[in-house]
Amino acid sequence: MHERAAWQRFPSDKHGARLREERERLGMTQPQMAQAAGVSLRGYCYYEQGERQMKACFLSSLAYMGVDVIYVLTGMRNRARQTGNHQRNQRRL
Numbered sequence: 001m002h003e004r005a006a007w008q009r010f011p012s013d014k015h016g017a018r019l020r021e022e023r024e025r026l027g028m029t030q031p032q033m034a035q036a037a038g039v040s041l042r043g044y045c046y047y048e049q050g051e052r053q054m055k056a057c058f059l060s061s062l063a064y065m066g067v068d069v070i071y072v073l074t075g076m077r078n079r080a081r082q083t084g085n086h087q088r089n090q091r092r093l
Helices: 012-025 030-037 041-049 056-065 069-074 079-092
Strands: none
Touching: 012 041, 012 069, 030 041, 030 056, 056 069
């Protein structure tokens, strides 16, 4: 693989690790995530390994599946999602 110039580098290795965390949180395998997101297994694995930048259409598919895309991209949990979970839990009490 060719070394990229500094301006071309993208910290996608961290994104990939967080994507894996989200996949595991959802209890899905790599093949299941790839199929649900509409990408090849190889392509999905590249995302988790940080070898490929995530495109908007891929991220949109992930969000639809319940992946916290804000967390994948920034490392910060989506506050709206946390608030929604908190409100649902409060209703159960």
